[in-house]
Amino acid sequence: MTNYYNNVFLNMVSTVSGPYEANGSFSKLYDKSYNDFYFGEKSFETAESKLIDESVDILLNKIGKTRFQIDLHISGDLMNQLVSSNYAASRLGIPYLGIYSACASSVEGLIIGSNMVEHKVVNNCICTVSSHNNAAEKQFRYPVEYGGPKPKYTTFTTTGGCSAYLSRDKKGVRIDSSTIGTVTDMGIKDVYNMGGVMACACGDTIYKHLMNTKREVGYYDLILSGDLGIYGKKMLVEYMRTEYNVDLKNYDDAASMIFDVDRQPVYAGGSGPACLPLVAYSYVIDKMKKGELSRVLLVATGALMNTSMVNQKLSIPSIAHAISLEVI
Amino acid sequence: MEKRKYQSIVNKYTPKENRLYNGLVAFVIGGLMGVLGEVLIELYSYFLNIPSKEASVFMIVTLIFLGCLFTCLGFFDRVVHFAKCGLIVPITGFAHAMQSAALEYRKEGVIMGLGANIFKLSGSVIMLGVVSAYVFGLLRLLIMGV
Numbered sequence: 455m456t457n458y459y460n461n462v463f464l465n466m467v468s469t470v471s472g473p474y475e476a477n478g479s480f481s482k483l484y485d486k487s488y489n490d491f492y493f494g495e496k497s498f499e500t501a502e503s504k505l506i507d508e509s510v511d512i513l514l515n516k517i518g519k520t521r522f523q524i525d526l527h528i529s530g531d532l533m534n535q536l537v538s539s540n541y542a543a544s545r546l547g548i549p550y551l552g553i554y555s556a557c558a559s560s561v562e563g564l565i566i567g568s569n570m571v572e573h574k575v576v577n578n579c580i581c582t583v584s585s586h587n588n589a590a591e592k593q594f595r596y597p598v599e600y601g602g603p604k605p606k607y608t609t610f611t612t613t614g615g616c617s618a619y620l621s622r623d624k625k626g627v628r629i630d631s632s633t634i635g636t637v638t639d640m641g642i643k644d645v646y647n648m649g650g651v652m653a654c655a656c657g658d659t660i661y662k663h664l665m666n667t668k669r670e671v672g673y674y675d676l677i678l679s680g681d682l683g684i685y686g687k688k689m690l691v692e693y694m695r696t697e698y699n700v701d702l703k704n705y706d707d708a709a710s711m712i713f714d715v716d717r718q719p720v721y722a723g724g725s726g727p728a729c730l731p732l733v734a735y736s737y738v739i740d741k742m743k744k745g746e747l748s749r750v751l752l753v754a755t756g757a758l759m760n761t762s763m764v765n766q767k768l769s770i771p772s773i774a775h776a777i778s779l780e781v782i
Numbered sequence: 783m784e785k786r787k788y789q790s791i792v793n794k795y796t797p798k799e800n801r802l803y804n805g806l807v808a809f810v811i812g813g814l815m816g817v818l819g820e821v822l823i824e825l826y827s828y829f830l831n832i833p834s835k836e837a838s839v840f841m842i843v844t845l846i847f848l849g850c851l852f853t854c855l856g857f858f859d860r861v862v863h864f865a866k867c868g869l870i871v872p873i874t875g876f877a878h879a880m881q882s883a884a885l886e887y888r889k890e891g892v893i894m895g896l897g898a899n900i901f902k903l904s905g906s907v908i909m910l911g912v913v914s915a916y917v918f919g920l921l922r923l924l925i926m927g928v
Contacts, residue, residue: 496889497889592886596882596903597879597882597883597885597886597902597903598859598882598885598886599853599856599858599859599878599881599882599885599886600859600878600879600882600883600903602862602870603804603862603863603866603867603870605797605799606797606799607796607797640783640785640788640789640792641785641788641789642789642792647792647796650792650795650796653791653792654783654788685795685796685797686795688795689791689792689794689795692791692794692795693783693788693791696783696787696791697783719863
């Protein structure tokens with residue numbers, strides 16, 4: 455399903471990153487970075503919550519508004535029951551919607567927010583996402599310190615909190631259209647092969663978006679997928695070619711860009727809900743402001759993984775949502 | 783697209799692990815652990831003047847202590863990243879698994895956090911170890927009569 459918007463603008467963004475991202479490719483572009491994983495908090499979960507808090511604070515400072523002037527706060531993360539978002543929201547006190555579609559939550563939030571702003575349900579809204587490497591490892595994999603041997607195609611959950619402010623004020627970047635994806639399950643059971651799990655959902659959403667909007671691939675200066683990793687990226691290119699006969703041009707993947715894969719111990723790149731916005735809200739928005747990119751399609755991909763279902767030998771479903779940004 | 787066709791694309795671009803190399807590293811590192819254990823037994827039995835059976839208990843305690851300490855200091859997992867299963871399979875890996883779970887859940891209280899989760903990874907090793915010890919003990923009794 456594709457929605458079109460005439461009057462929604464991504465006015466301002468903010469990013470807070472963890473230590474690995476601060477040593478990565480876009481270190482200078484983040485608003486704030488931390489050198490450790492606790493940020494002065496007592497546990498990983500509360501630390502992740504702080505990422506959301508801080509990114510919203512930075513955003514409010516940038517736009518010069520108080521939290522009482524914000525109509526809606528949409529937030530998502532990876533933790534059970536969305537604890538990081540919920541605890542941050544309880545401190546912020548802005549009307550709140552918690553959302554989950556794993557690593558696709560960032561674009562899901564933007565889509566919900568854009569629809570509400572376009573149809574004047576709200577005047578403005580803040581969309582946030584967060585992920586925390588150690589909190590996610592603790593919940594989905596082994597204890598963090600265990601560090602059992604991992605295959606080289608696994609991805610490394612990013613640590614970061616990202617916020618975006620949407621309104622009808624003509625500032626920043628225009629949100630042009632969005633496509634809500636369908637859940638796809640191609641029978642991949644390997645929890646480490648997230649690129650393989652999500653490449654099909656990503657390809658389907660990109661193709662549906664291009665079909666619905668009647669656009670060619672070359673229409674976009676950049677198509678940026680969320681967190682497929684260096685191997686998943688190749689799978690997507692081949693999938694698009696064989697299934698839809700589409701040759702991806704100007705395509706890149708946020709997971710392969712955010713870290714220096716050769717230098718950092720991150721295996722096949724980044725992942726997590728914060729992976730795409732950390733790249734999009736720093737590098738991509740920066741390039742759009744400079745006029746080097748004018749039309750960008752963000753495709754966030756999420757593996758809807760659950761440890762109980764994986765232990766029951768079921769395959770992992772995935773989803774992807776797309777949103778198209780244009781310079782004003 | 784058919785699932786099988788998609789899975790062949792995924793397999794095509796999924797890099798294969800070098801099992802021979804990983805196995806060799808694990809063999810060598812695991813062997814070195816064994817050498818270290820033997821050296822400790824000899825040292826304990828020489829300096830403390832005790833039989834080697836008792837010295838081996840001292841050796842086990844020493845290795846478990848070192849495994850736990852290095853986990854807490856935060857570099858055991860980095861060595862595992864390089865040493866593969868060479869450090870995970872011996873007794874150090876067991877200590878490491880318990881210690882890392884303990885570190886993780888200590889914030890959630892002594893009973894529901896630490897107590898309930900310390901065997902998260904190693905509990906199944908103990909359970910299956912006891913079962914297999916029973917089965918093989920029984921087999922030995924039936925076949926060899928001892």
